[in-house]
Amino acid sequence: MKLLQTYISTHKTKAATLAAFRVLFGVLMLVSLLRFISMDWVEQFYIAPQWHFTYYGFEWVQTLGVYTYGLFALALFSCVGIILGYQYRISMLLFFLSFTYIELIDKTTYLNHYYFVSCLSFLLCFLPLHATFSLDARKKGVQYTFVPSWTVDSIKLLLAMVYFYAGLAKLNSDWLFRAQPLKIWLSTKTDLPLVGSFMNQSWFHYTMSWSGALYDLTIPFLLLMRKTRPYAFVLVVVFHVFTRILFNIGMFPYIMICATLIFFDSSLHERFIYMLKKIINKPLKATVLTREFYTVKSAKNILFIISLFFVFQLFLPFRNLCYPGELLWTEQGFRFSWRVMLMEKVGYTTFTVRDSVSGKQFHVKNSDFLTSFQIKQMSFQPDFILEYAHLLGDHFKSQGHQNIQVFVESYVALNGRLNQLYIDPKVDLYREEEGFHNKKWILPLNDEIKGF
Template sequence: MQICKGEIFEIIGKGKLKNLFAPVDNASIVLFRIMFGLIMLWEVTRYFGYNWIERYWVTPYFNFAYTPFNLSPLSENGMYILWYVLGALAIFITIGFLYRISTVLFFLLFTYTFLLEQARYLNHFYLVIIVSFILIFIPAHRSFSIDSKIFKGIKSPYNASWNLWLIRFTVGIPYFFGGIAKINPDWLRGYPLKDWLLGDQNFPVIGQYFTEHWMVMIMSYSGLILDLAVVPVLLFKRSRVIGFIAICLFHLMNVELFEIGIFPWFMIAATSLYFSPNWPRKLIQKIGFKGDETQGTNAFNPNPKYQKVILYGLGIFFAIQVFLPMRHLLIKGNVHWTEEGHKYAWHMKLRSKDGSTEFMVKNKATDELIEVNIGGYLQDWQERKMDGNPQMIWKFAKFLKEEYGRMGVDVEVYAQALASLNGRAYQYIIDPNVDLAAQEKPFFGHAEWILPLEVPLENQR
């Protein structure tokens, strides 16, 4: 099959699934592999530079591990070794050395660190997990890799089209569902962006207008529109450059406004995949660098017997990635208040939530009430994340039940938990008369011990 240079098979337009297995230039996928590895290496160095390994997994007495995994951190030396290994794996991915093994190990180890602590949940950590998972199945080491030099049989300038579209889909999901999530009453009225912008009036050029209602509304609605429109704009050749420039400016603005680590740079690198798949090869040829051979020693020839399995796998993956961001619509209550369905849904920088939580344990044998010193168990950063988060409050109540049980005391656990959403007045978020330790959290659905949001946005503090 003859391929025109830079041609992207229009899968959606032709409506032919077989185009998913047609060959495309693998240059952009290879470049993404390199950028992914470098950004992950940068993230690893940040953990050492900011002493985050000790802060997050060595110092805490208790970690909010994800249910049902309930994993525990390794020893201090073990956690440091783990992050050294992650750094080495990031290098291996970058240079394409033992790529398959490296991607599998990186996915498993990074996911392990993620599952250790809910208080550290960030959407871009979740995105890293998804991307590192799909890289296991994408042969991004066919060119510009040590593996392609050692194992001549894998060398090829092509990858199957589904490899490219899978990454594009994964990158597009945060944009699209981030935009969908912004279609909520608070965001459409400028909250919480209004409160956040008040602290950034030194922002270049436009910062002086951040106190103005019209500027808040422009930024709120432009963010919503950009998130919803950017993927369609990138899919069309004529508008692609404009879309890419717009999204780069958006991410660079976020770098200035918010402390969100690697996420903007990761998304800029990933969004470049919407350009023609051979653009990196053309670029290095224009600057006179030959690089890897344009024709590999091994012709691209996907095995037909695996195509049905791949299609089933892609279908399941797509269904999961669409269901998770929408599942909160099937659960009673405001997702930004109850947190039920909030994770894995790309609700990025959408709500401001403050709270205060006090725990009381009641000795069942004596009816004695004891106020718990939370500071004896949690770090400040953990407590801040727990306040206003019903699931974490519930998990800590379960921990207190077990902790007192180890001392031979059977207790009930009550929480005086107040929270404020987007500047509203404080209200109870959990029924203070419920023994939380005796409650269960539904795997899917609404927990009745979480009280509904009743304070309107007008009643602000």
């Protein structure tokens, strides 16, 4: 306990580390958002769809239609604020809120990377990333050389957790003993230069699977230890560049590579800041004082919130243990738990709307209601299927149909297994409710996946 107290109150590290992280984070987010807009995804994901799949408990988060661009503008402005260190806390808070709001509009677009950005930006709201090399410091006339170590360490902890949990999740029989889903994904990439000829070979699939799991599990520790750090960073770069070449994963590799730089000695970050200063070439105002140590205001409260956040992060990924059945099949407790690249899942799902009294029924054309992207995601995720069933029920009810029942015929293939019936076709989904309880109408997988 005493040790912890001294660590919190006296352990310090260079503020330049946080400043460097702030600039990199801001720039990467700015680029990510601009890329997102330039791909026309704002239109395709948030404006064009007639209807959105919401997160349980966040149904109130609605698309703003064409004003969603306003949200993106807000997020972009806050990125500029973050980079410059201008009104840092407000900028960071605005970024967290606008980014998270965008992500909550439609779970069709859910990606662990986006969740990671939300988590990280939440954490950063509480950390003094503007202690030095920021407009805030310049305006206030005070900059600091040191910040408490726990500020930097909490970022490291989050990163380490993401990697480690992603590694744990890979310790399952599909990943390790069937090399799935990598086998499916890699087999179609034989056109790549140099490595292309390996892509269709079993040993390569297994090598990639095992080394991927090993990488995720060990990289946090390799980055923490000074001796292994430079090698670890080379690994980080190689790993993420490789994933970038193989998969369509957007900005994530860049974000991870830059983020892991935080594990390095502050001398590196100081040099980075020094370099930036040289580029900017604006002498520090003589009036700016340099103080030694940044003391976090209401540190107790902040530490309490951060601890709570980490406890939450520690347990949330294990919530799948509360549910029976195969996690990868039922997906109960799948999201928000750093289970990355674990599944190749495709579904074929069609709905029947029935009048329980007259027995009349008809098939629904999914494309009348959903975009092709939404159909794809809906087809193999039970909570999507349920929400869509309710949408259909409500829709046809409002059209004057009565005694509505909604049934689904769904076939799903997981990780190279033969497809099988996914949802009990006899269950009227219109009467089933979303919630944290077990979804009994998901039929069990005719197989067992061992491990996490």
